[in-house]
Amino acid sequence: MPTSPKSKVASKKREHRKAEFRSKLKVTPPILSSKKFYGHGIPEISLEQLTGKLIVLEGADGSGRSTQIRGLVDWLEGNGHATVQVGIKRSTLVSEELERAQEGNILSQTTMSLFYATDFADQLENIIIPSLKAGFIVIADRYIYTLMARDLVRGMNRQWVKNLYSMALIPDAVYYLNVSPQQLIQRNLAKTQSLDFWESGMDLGMTRDMFDSFVQYQHKMQQEFLRMQKAYKFKVIDGDRSLDAIYEELKTSINHVLAGNRE
Numbered sequence: 001m002p003t004s005p006k007s008k009v010a011s012k013k014r015e016h017r018k019a020e021f022r023s024k025l026k027v028t029p030p031i032l033s034s035k036k037f038y039g040h041g042i043p044e045i046s047l048e049q050l051t052g053k054l055i056v057l058e059g060a061d062g063s064g065r066s067t068q069i070r071g072l073v074d075w076l077e078g079n080g081h082a083t084v085q086v087g088i089k090r091s092t093l094v095s096e097e098l099e100r101a102q103e104g105n106i107l108s109q110t111t112m113s114l115f116y117a118t119d120f121a122d123q124l125e126n127i128i129i130p131s132l133k134a135g136f137i138v139i140a141d142r143y144i145y146t147l148m149a150r151d152l153v154r155g156m157n158r159q160w161v162k163n164l165y166s167m168a169l170i171p172d173a174v175y176y177l178n179v180s181p182q183q184l185i186q187r188n189l190a191k192t193q194s195l196d197f198w199e200s201g202m203d204l205g206m207t208r209d210m211f212d213s214f215v216q217y218q219h220k221m222q223q224e225f226l227r228m229q230k231a232y233k234f235k236v237i238d239g240d241r242s243l244d245a246i247y248e249e250l251k252t253s254i255n256h257v258l259a260g261n262r263e
């Protein structure tokens, strides 16, 4: 397919950025560290063969995950490390059906949870694990924690949710971009001029005002994330700061993780 002048300029810019990264903070060569599942995991997987690293960025809608991931991928690839990106609702197996089910708002909470869990399991088995086996640095734009927090604020049983996701692999690092609901509103409006029905928790029927609902819902989600912080060992990143301040903190921390430490 012929490339447009615009995309040529964008790809030149990215190449330039990658070259710039090569001369700045170098990426620590990854040191092998053992992997584990949270619980029963997936059968027949030899964990010692998973030589890559799994790095997760969590955070609310508009918290800045994609922006940071773009920079991190350029930094890592600019230093010669192959990366793979995954995110929720991206499996080829059920993502379209999930979208349609959401549009109709027709599924019960349990079915919806299982639908999301299926999407996650598909990506875990078919993308994350094979990529880790091939030694890639896998960057996950959200992981099981968003799915668990969404279920929990909708009143699902904590133990049931924990069991459901015990198939997941424990990441090498989890960063939670903690952004205040007020900042989130500004960033979402600047980006899309609208708030998302689900990310505003409108299905919970707390209030008919979408802005009020968004603030209340995001506050509940934030509380759930902070509650999970200790058990799942998140590093909480103050996401109300500038892009560059967050980016520098992430790069320093990822270097520490690649050196075989845990965050």
Ligand SMILES: Nc1ncnc2c1ncn2[C@@H]1O[C@H](COP(=O)(O)OP(=O)(O)OP(=O)(O)O)[C@@H](O)[C@H]1O
Residues within 6 Å of the ligand: 059, 060, 061, 062, 063, 064, 065, 066, 067, 068, 187, 188, 190, 191, 239, 240, 241, 242, 243, 246
């Ligand atoms: N630290 C920051 N300070 C100010 N604006 C920011 C910051 N980080 C991101 N933004 C802006 O906020 C908006 C949302 O950022 P981004 O798309 O990276 O978030 P996201 O978490 O990936 O959102 P989504 O959940 O929609 O995928 C963008 O317009 C981005 O430029």
Ligand SMILES: [Mg+2]
Residues within 6 Å of the ligand: 065, 066, 067
């Ligand atoms: Mg994004």
